[in-house]
Amino acid sequence: MQPKRIKYYLLGLFITGMILFVVLQFNSSNNIHKLIKGNEQLLQELNVKNELQKLQTNMAKTDSKVRGAVISQDTLHITGIEAEIAIIKADLKEINKIIKNDSTEKLLTQLNYLVDEKNTFNLMVLDTFYSQGKWAAERMINNQKGKRLGEAINSILRQLDTTRQSEVNRTTHLIDSSGQKAQSWGTILVFFACLTSLLAFLYITSRIHRQEQLIDALDESQQQEKKLAAVKEQFLANMSHEIRTPMNAVLGFTHLLKVQPLNDKSKEYVGAIESAGHSLLEIINDILDISKIESGMMRIEATSFSLRSVLHGVNTMFKPKAEEKQLQLSVTIEEEVPDILYGDVMRLTQVLVNLTSNAVKFTSEGEVRIHVAKIWAEDNAVRILFTVSDTGIGIDADKLGSIFDRFNQAEASTTRKYGGTGLGLTIVKQLIELQNGFISVESKAGEGATFKVELPYTLGESLLEEGNSYFTESDQLPLHPDVRLLVAEDNKMNQNLLRHLLSSWQLQYKIVNNGKEVLQALDRQHFDLVLMDIQMPEMDGYSAVQAIRNELHSTIPVIAMTAHAMTGEREKCLQMGMNEYISKPIIEEDLYKMIQVYIGKLPPRELPSVYHLPHENGTLHLINMNYLHDLSKGNAHFEKTMLEQFIAQLPEELSLLKQAVVAEDIPAIRATAHNLKTTVSFIGLQQHLYPILEPLEKLQENNYHSNVVAGQFNTLKQLCIQAVQEAIHILL
Structure with missing residues (x-):
């Protein structure tokens, strides 16, 4: 029977069945x-x-x-x-x-x-x-x-x-x-329904069997392609992760090398290494982002943020590069656009940075403009239009449809001349779609390009009303209201230091005392970065970061802060889930740079040179105020507070150490010695006290000698008494 005739037979059978069904139903x-x-x-x-x-x-x-x-x-x-x-x-x-x-x-x-x-x-x-x-x-x-x-x-x-x-x-x-x-009549109706169902079942089964045969054939032809795609994705993710760690080390040592005395030729080489390293790191980050998006790991984390602050940060970031190329960079925002919005500020920043970076990169003369307008508003919801335009090389009309494809640039020569992977616009498009927005482009070759991004937001709550959770301990308004830090630190002197530093940078922050409080804070509120002490009561930093990654499934950057300076400590922190490591005593410049790198919203800053405190009457004292003077920047009240805290806290910790030594409680000896390292570091006692504290911190049960430990404690006690007396003398 021909397939075309089957349709007519089925139609006739269907009509006859419907008439019979109506008669049966009527009776x-x-x-x-x-x-x-x-x-x-x-x-x-x-x-x-x-x-x-x-x-x-x-x-x-x-x-x-x-x-x-x-x-x-x-x-x-x-x-x-x-x-x-x-x-x-x-x-x-x-x-x-x-x-x-x-x-x-x-x-x-x-x-x-x-x-x-x-x-x-x-x-x-x-x-x-x-x-x-x-x-x-x-x-x-x-x-x-x-x-x-x-x-x-x-x-x-x-x-x-x-x-x-x-x-x-x-x-x-x-x-x-x-x-x-x-x-x-019901029996007849049931019989007719069963007969009709049976015939329909047989017909549908035969059609499904044929479709299954076709699907199996199609699956068989696509299996190899899927396997290759999965292998490629896994390879890209693994490769990116493996390269990223040594690249950070390369850039770090390059930065250290730049501050060394070098001749002009060496400076040129170091600059080239740094530039190439940053380019390679950008490529790696692009690959990681596209892998996260396609694997479903990229998440939208909404929070209240200042739109004008974001635009100010983008302008600050690209202004030096634009001036270097003699380009005019302008950012305009219409008055009716609300400032405080609720959405994913990190993804918005990533979109604007990528589009602005492309505009600056592909423009040799003229200008780059960023314009923001409100195109729709109803109740608490708004739609914002971001327009990024330039006067650069432009895009051919026949290439506009493919510029958002992976590994695709308008011309093959573009990659050779300007660099890049061709992933930037793909990432931008997918990030925008994740936020329920859309992007379009208008361009002609040689006449520049205009990218339009439309994103939905809701009106956010004023960031200044959250003073109970975030504070700056100063009368100044936060310079960066959309930056929020969570600090986990149980040492009071270290808390005072971090309060001083973060307040001086006009950043919003919240301080907690242990890992459990970190998890509670992250569960209740949004933060951009965590500064995590390692050794804390109740839950240490290692356990906290593993809970952040495995239980909260959060990718928030975590910077480890620890007095451990042993070889392999940084690698251990990274392996446990931290993003970076900074040793105590904390160096202001290093901490600011780390926050700047992982937040991506802070402008570079000029830090003052180190202040050296002269010796009094030519006599070398235990206390070295250089570090404290450098942090205070002339703030006498801060220095006095830290010294008073030192005078009050040091005897308490010495008493705890004495109790542990008397009880031969080795874990308590190690923990107290670790805390003492942080306490004494603020006033420059590392040179005199670390040689005593580090052996106590590394003390093991199989190598414990009570007489030796008692002697170390007595020596430590004498030096601490002298340090306290010097601190009291300084205060007087």
Whole structure:
């Protein structure tokens, strides 16, 4: 049978089946309707029988009360007789209403008369009882009139019941007949439905079998391609991660090399190494981003942020490069655009940075413009249009449709001349789509390009209202209101140091005392970066960062802060899930650069040169105030607070160390020695006290000698007493 004819046969079968189905359904519905009507009639007849029985019962009850009242001369029996008579009349009225027809009209007339006579007779008996006494009332009862009336009423009720019983029998027969017919038609309908379902099932099964064969063939042809794609994605991700760590080291050592005395040629070489390293790191980051997006690991994290602050940061970032190329870089934002928005500020920044970077890169003369406008607003929602335009090389019209494809640039020569992977615009497009926005481009070759990005946001809450959670400990408003840091540190002196540094940089921050509080804070609020001490009570930094990665599934940057300076400590931190490592005592410049790298929102800053404190009277003291002076930048109040904290805290920690030494509690000795390293580092005691504290910090059970440890503690105690005395002298 030809496939085309099958369609017509199926159509004819379908129409025939539908007609048969309608006929069957009509007959089935008709019989069901008769069945329902018969049930209603049966219920009515049962109601009639019930009403007749009630009337008979109430009549007998009334007679009994009247006789009882007369015989016993107890008037309590008389109570309610008039109400009973009223009920009898109501029952009679209901019977007249529900069974009145031609066949029962004569019987109902007689019943009404006899019931009225019976009620009248009962009332007369009661009147006689009240007026003439018991014997007169008994004579009326014994004259058989009441008995004859009762028998006549019962006779009529039996006749009515017999009449209704025949009607019940007729209705029951009708119900049985309709039920049997409905059952028969229902059986036919079920049989037809089963037959139709079977035929449809066989046809659909055959079609599905054919489709499965085609799908298997298609899957077989695509299996190898999918395997190769998965291998490629995994390779890119692994390669990017493996290269990123040594590249950070290369850039770090390059930066250190730049500050060394070098001749002009060496400076040129170092600059080339740094430039190439940054380019390679950008390529690696692009590959990582595209891998995260395609694997579903890229997440949108919404928070309130200042739009104008973001634009200011982008302008600050690219202004030096634009000036170097003699380009005019302008950022404009219309007045009606709200400043505080709620959305993913990190992804917005990444989009704007990528588009602006391309605009500056591909423009040799002219200008680069960033314009922001509000195109729609309703209630608490807005849509913002970001326009990034330039006067650069432009894009051919036939290339516009493919510039967002992976590893694609407008011309093959573009990669050789300008560099890059061709992933930037792909990442931008996917990041925008993740935020439910869209991007378009307008361009002509040689006339520049204009990228338009439309993103939805909701109005955010004012960042200055969150003073209970974030603070700067100064009267100045935060310079960077969209930057929020979480600091985990249990040492009070280190907390004071970080308060001073972060406040001086006008950053918002929150300080917690252990790893558990870190997890609670991250669960409640959004932060951009965590500064994590390693050795803390309740939960240490290693456990906290593993919980951040594995339980919270957060990719927030985490910088480890520790007094451990042993070989391999940085590698251990990175292996446990940290992004970077900084040793104590904290160097201000190093910490700021790390925050700047991982936040991406802070401008570079000029840090003052180190201040060297001269020796007093040529005598070398234990305390070295250089580090504290460098941090304070002339803030005498901060220096005084730190010295007072040192004078109060050092004896407490020495006391804890003494208790641990006396109890030979090796874990407590190690922990207290570690905390002491942080405390003494702020006032330059590393040179004198670290040689004693480090062996105590590394103390092991299999190499513990109580006499040696006691001697180390006594030496440490003498030096600490001298340091406290010097600190008191400085304060005076």
